[in-house]
Amino acid sequence: MDKEKDHEVEWLEAQKIEISVDLFAAAKQQLQFLATVDRNRWLYEGPALEKAIDRYNACWLPLLAKYSEASVSEGPLIPPLDCEWIWHCHRLNPVRYKSDCVQFYGRVLDNSGVVSSVNGNCRSKTEDLWKKLYPEEPYDLELRKVDSEHISEKTSALEKCTKYDLVLAVKRQSPFYHQVSRSHVNNDIFLQEAVARYKGFLYLIKTNRERSLKRFCVPTYDVDLIWHTHQLHPVSYCNDLEKLIGKVLEHDDTDSDRGKGKKLDTGFSNTTAQWEETFSTRYWKAGAMYRGSTPAPVTTSPFASDVLSKEPTVKDDSQNLIQFPEVEVVEVLLEIIGVRNLPDGHKGKLSVLFSKSQPDSLFDSERRLTILSEVGEKQVAFFQCEPTGELRFQLVSSSPSKIPVSRELKSLGFASLSLKEFLFPVITQLSVEKWLELTTPSKGGGKADPNPIGLRVAVSLTPPTRSPSVLHMVESRPSCNDSCFFSIMRKSRQAKSSTQVVDETQAEVITLQMSDGATVKGDHTAQRQVIGVLDSGETRVLAECNGSFWSLLDSKWSLNQTNANPLFELLGTRVVKIFSGRKLDYEPKHCANRGNDQDFMTLVEFSKKHPYGEAVGLLDLRLGSIEAKENWLVLPGIVSAFIINTLLKKGGGNGFNVTTKVAQQESLKSNGLKEETKETKLVSTVKANGETGAAIIAPKKGGGCGGGCSGECGNMVKAAIASGCGSGCSGECGEMVKIANASGCGGGCSGECGDMMKAANASGCGGGCSGECGGMMKAANASGCGGGCSGECGNMVKAANASGCGGGCSGECGNMVKAANASGCGGGCSGECGNMVKAA
The missing domain is CATH 2.60.40.150 (C2 domain)
Structure with missing residues (x-):
């Protein structure tokens, strides 16, 4: 107890650290500013960035210096967005910023009296002052007039120009917003706890300095957000840190190598250990860990459309046609x-x-x-x-049993x-x-244990x-005794079969049918329809084919085919483009094997808020599931997915000619035209697709979690103190109790790795396990479920040097107690292997 009190005292001492900035309010403003910059990504690189740096050195800093010397303008000073972004990145090297300011202006140029460009409503006075000082330079950066040939010459000719490489500084800071852009980061309680944790972080640095210990302290991302916020107030930061530790604290953002044993990894491990030893609380925190690298963009230029100027309807009556759980x-x-x-x-x-x-x-x-x-x-x-x-x-104790x-x-x-x-x-x-x-459980009415x-x-x-809504399409036919999981690639279909759309509890949401339209002189007309059967039994026409496009939901939406990637456009009061593969938030992280990426399509919305696109949905082509992050997308997304699935299955036909497009051939031909086996079944959805907990049935063959997947890390119960989720794994790795020398779930685990007690030198679930690996007690040097296990591997207690379920097990392997040097179920087991007690 005395030790616990000591830890509490340490924490209370940390909270006494004085900071002369309202970090909570300033952090919220920083998040708003970073979001605005991210909508103007021309500030990240290229000639526009170079021009912004030139304007920052030649115009903004001199104007700020004049403003701080005397009242040259009534009211606050509001920087142009481009100048404010460069200023932001410059200040995040507080030691260099201070030295540059002192060298050129004799003092640190502060942000007092300056209002952010995203908050300033009365910028006219600043514009007037700017025009007087710089009559030939417009206040707002005009991209169309950027001349990259003369920028470097003008900048080098400036008398007061920092030699700090601001291009590299911007490059280092550009990915930061991706790490802190999730909605929970702006939550008041989350930010308040982040401020408290930042003080704890400073306390560790202070303690190290007092003990003459040289330690590289690495923050979690909630702490780093507050640290950045503090540095953006340069005078306060300098004064606060000099008072606390006697110097301005460096902010080293030059090292981004998260590899095992590297400076960042070792520093994070040591910081974690010191934090937990000092405060007896955990340093790792939900929502504050490394998310993986920033996804590749789907476009390098912002999307412009008249639709973007319209405000989307708050409520669409068609949303009331179906009921689906909101979780x-x-x-x-x-x-x-x-x-x-x-x-x-x-x-x-x-x-x-x-x-x-x-x-x-x-x-x-x-x-x-x-x-x-x-x-x-x-x-x-x-x-x-x-x-x-x-x-x-439940606390359990395990001891050797009679079975060795x-x-x-x-x-x-x-x-x-x-x-x-x-x-x-x-x-x-x-x-x-x-x-x-x-x-x-009490035995015989005995007294409770006084020392439980x-x-x-x-x-x-x-x-x-x-949580995103995840819906599955299940084909309903008289020949099926049970629900067969719908796959668009199955070639033999009955023309009048219907497709049930079910939620994750397998409750039916709606039933869809495709009508082939009337026949005139042996030729099909273009009038094809998607009919929806509601819970009440009522039927509704949800879509009609109008020649080269589909009209959805009483013409509120249209589904059009394009000539490249994106493959389709879903247009209404919103603009949604459908890209081949997993993009943006759904992009697989750190996966070398991305062959299965073409089994997916990503729905990306373009709007004023997200001119470069925001992933709002994911379509699994092979297994027939669709995820929708927003309610407005659920019904048009379902109907669009059904149309695309049906037409791809039939090789085109009326509406779209899907066989002539090169992009579609690339996305479908390599993996999509293979017939699914009859054992394909609706398995429990796994959470392996990103920050929002996207629940998508994973494909059989793919990179899966690999060195780092794009969902949650699940139960990575040994992830030897690493920065974030480890080497970048953010998917659900199941119960990997020990994963020595393994990279997350392994080479291709895209579901839950089950209860892998020990998988030394193994690739987790193996080359292509997409279900649950059950209770693999030991799978040394093995590939887990094997080459293509897509179901549950049961309790593979020992499968040394074996491929688990075998080459193509798609069912349950039962209790394979020992399968040394064997392929488990064998080369093509598609059912349940029962209790293979020994199959040496």
Whole structure:
């Protein structure tokens, strides 16, 4: 207890650090500014950036110096957006900014009296002053007049011009917005906790300096956001840091190598260890970790359209035609810290099984974590769930059983933690670390244990956000005894078959049918229709083919084919372009093998807010599922997906000629024209597609999580203290209790890796496991499920040097207790392998 009080004292001392800036309000303003710059990406590179740097040196800094010397203008000073962006990046090297200002102007040029260009409503006075001082230079940068040939010559001729490479400074700062652009970052509680954590970060630096320790401290992204905010107030930052540590604190953003053992990785590991030793709280935090590299853009120039000037309708009556569940989601980071009051003489290996008391559509499994105090290694679980019910923990002890390759589990008790404690009726905190007392079933009415076993649990989560709607198309035909998962690539179809659209609980949302239209003299007319059958039994025409395009939802939308990528356009009061592959937020991260990327199409909305596009949906061509991030997209997205699926299946026909386009051939021919096996089934959706918890059925063959996938890291219970999710993995890696020398889920795991107790030198689920790998107790030097396992591998207790399910297992492998040097189910097992106790 005394030690815990010492940690509390350290934290309270950290919170006493004086900062002469309202960091909370300033951080919100910085987020707004960064969003505006991101809508004007010409500021990131090229001649426009060089011109902005020239204007910054020649115009803005001299104007700021004159303004700070005397009142040359009434009211606040408002910089042009381009100048403010360069100023922003210059200030984020506070030591260099200070020296440049002192060299050229004799003092640090501050931002007091300056209002951001995104907040200034009365910029006319600044414009008038600018015109007097620089009559030949317009206040706003005119891109069409940028002449790159003379910019460098003019800049080098300036008497007061920093030699700091501002082009590289901008290049380093441009990706930062991607890391902090998620909606939860702007939440008041999240930012308040970030300010407190920033003070804790400064306290560590102060402590190191007092002890003459040279340590490279690396912030999480919530802390880094506040650190940036502080630096943007240069006079306050210099004064605050000189008072705290006797010098202006450097902000080293030059190192971006996150490789194992590199400076950034080692610094982050050491910072994590020092933080947790000093404050006895967790440094890693949900929503504050590295998201992976910035996605490649779908366009290098902003999209312009008359539609963008219109305000989208708030409510579309067609949305009322169908009912689908609206689900909220939180991201959770869980770590088991310690255990106390174990029974005398206890023997066995401890671990914790965790689940939800009320399984939901996002999290419905039981997973395992080891305990930090028992194994001495940081092991965490990242996952997403609905913000309801309780997290349930069971402490178990495992010991060798009579079967040599397995272990018996003994329950030592249960505990739970209510999510309401965080979120309802209002969000009060987003992190908690506490001791939970375990309860055990009473025996014979005995008295409660006066010294119950305790489990120390650390949980952090993000504020709730709307989860994307994920819907699946299931073909309904008399020949199917059960729901067959719809695949557009199946060649043999009955013309009048209908397609049920179901949600993740398999509840039917709507039924769709494609009518072939009337026949005139043996030729089909262009009048094809999509008919929707509602829950009430009512039928509605949802789309009609009008020659070269489809009219959707009483002409509120139109679906058009284009001549390149994007392949289609969905136009209405919004502009949505449909690109081949996974783009923007859905882009696979750090995956060398991206062959399966062409099984997807990304729906990208272009708007004033997102002129370079925002990913709003994802279509899985092979498995027939569609995700929609926004409610307005659900119905037009379903209808569009159904049309595209149907026409691609038939090779075109009326409406679109999908076989003549080179881009479509590239996206479909290599992978899309293969017939699905009859065993393809609706499996439980996995969360492996990005920040919002996109739930998409993953394909059989692909890069999957690999070195880093684009969703959540799931239960990467050994991710040896790395920056963010490790080498970039942000998908759900299941219960990989130990993944020595492995890169996340492995070469191609795109689902949940199940309960891989040990997968040393293995690629996780293997080359193409897209389902659950079950309880793979040991798969040394193995590829997990094998070359193409798409179902559940059951309990592969030991599969040394084996390929798991085998070359093409698409069902469940049952309990393969030992399959040494064997291919599991064999070369083409497509059902359940039962209990293969030994298949050496």
